[in-house]
Amino acid sequence: MAVIDDEPRKKLATHEIGQDIALLSVGELIERIAVLRGEISRLEAELKAKDTTKSAAEALFRR
Template sequence: MSIDEADTKPKRKVSHEIGQDLSAISVDELGERVTLLEAEIARLQDEQRRKLASREAAGTFFKL
């Protein structure tokens, strides 16, 4: 296999399962997972804020 072929191979997608055994995971991969989970938490919080704002707006509208 040439170097070019190795560069074009898709990299393994980082994923994480809650409660998964972490003993066989490298420090680098743990860091990747932390980054992944932090991004997911931010995404969830953004959606939560959006839905709360929508609910509040609906509540204000229907109280009139």
């Protein structure tokens, strides 16, 4: 009897912090660096947005 899985499968992580990278090819390492740089940019953008919101709130309550 086959089981039908209606839930979408989670995409496997491209990189996991701390994982063994010794067996990765040069191409795989370059790809992971690009993914991580993109994630860093995304995190920095969110940090900037939160800082802007915090600054606006602080200015509002200083009045």
